[in-house]
Amino acid sequence: MQRLDATRNAPRPTVIKRHSAFTRLWHWINAICLAILLLSGLQIFNAHPALYWGKDSTFDAPALSIGAERADDGSLRGITRIGDLRFDTTGVLGVSGPRADRERRAFPAWATLPGPRWLAMGRQWHFLAGWIFAPLLAAYLVYLVASGQLRRRLLPRRDEWPRLGHVVVEHLRLRFPRGEEARHYNLLQKLAYLVVLFVVAPLVVLTGLTMSPTMDAAWPWLLDLFGGRQSARTLHFLAAAALLAFFVVHLLLVLISGVGNNLRSMITGRYALPPEKETRDDASQ
Structure with missing residues (x-):
């Protein structure tokens, strides 16, 4: 009875505003664009399934x-x-x-869009999603800087670095922050988002532009930057693979750490801080 009473009287979890409306809108449009880009990109790759380095x-x-x-x-x-x-x-x-x-x-039909051997339409899907993805990425990066969210939420603090090893071990053990620790991104999350948003995603965009003869004519420095169109294609493939890896890990962590709470935070913006675990003394009362 005491355990039941304690459960009934347990305080409700603290609900915070986790994501702004702009972030939520960008997230879902970005997710759709990335899915189309990855699957149509495999369709395009299948037309010539080899990578080279140089010009x-x-x-x-x-x-x-x-x-x-x-x-x-x-x-x-x-x-x-x-x-x-x-x-x-x-x-x-x-x-x-x-x-x-x-x-x-090269890649099986089920992993490509829009169909088994529809290269022309695959290119159109890829370009359409790309021309939505690229401006939205630029707008979101500007938003992060202008709103101060980059400094407040993503840039690691000096006192966080000594705990990096501990954070990695806790993630490998599938132990996620609870209580007030869950109010902010941990160091591993910050580093992952910084690398994806400011390195990998821009690399995908710039190398994609480098493969366009029209963009090369307008911005010839792109070819010099990446050492040739074939090098750009290889980097584009590797960066896309990194995005796919991030996408898969991100989905798995969302499912494992509380799919309902995580989805709600990205739909309504509200996130319930996971309660601290009961201590042995509290549980025995």
């Missing part, structure tokens, strides 16, 4: 290639090469589909 395509020595070869038994085998390394990636990369109807595809 020219060195077809005999790609930095990365995803293809298919005939095995001794006549079956297709997916082969992914990274430099001099060679991996059999049948069923995932290079070759996909049912065993009786396998086809040569």
Whole structure:
């Protein structure tokens, strides 16, 4: 009975305003754009599934290639090469589909938009999402600086750095901040958001622009900045892969740390601080 009474009388969690309306709107539009960009980007990559470094395509020595070869038994085998390394990636990369109807595809059809072999439309989807994503990214970065949120919420304080190792270990153990500690982003979150917003995402945009002949004519310095169109394409692919990794980890942490509370904070802006865990003495009363 005492335990039930304690539960009934437990204080309600503190609810704070976590995200502004602009941040929430940007987040959801950005999520849609990123999904379209990633899936249509794989469609475009499938048209020539190899990456090079420099100004020219060195077809005999790609930095990365995803293809298919005939095995001794006549079956297709997916082969992914990274430099001099060679991996059999049948069923995932290079070759996909049912065993009786396998086809040569760098990335499988289910991972591409808008269809299995619709390159022209895939390019249009990619450009449309890109021309929405890029200006919104620039606007959001300006907003972070002008509103002071960059300084207040994302720039690490000096006293946070000694706790970096502890924060990493706690995340690996899936132990997330509670109570007042959850009111602000921890150091690992701040670093992740800073790298994604100010390094990876701008790199995706700039390397994407570098692959456009029109933009190269208008801004020839882009080719000099990235060392050529093929280098820009490789960096574009790697930066997109980094965004995808962040996207996956972000979704997993949202699910694990409280999907309802996290979703509400990004829809209404209100976030309930997770209550502190009961101490052993409190639980026994």
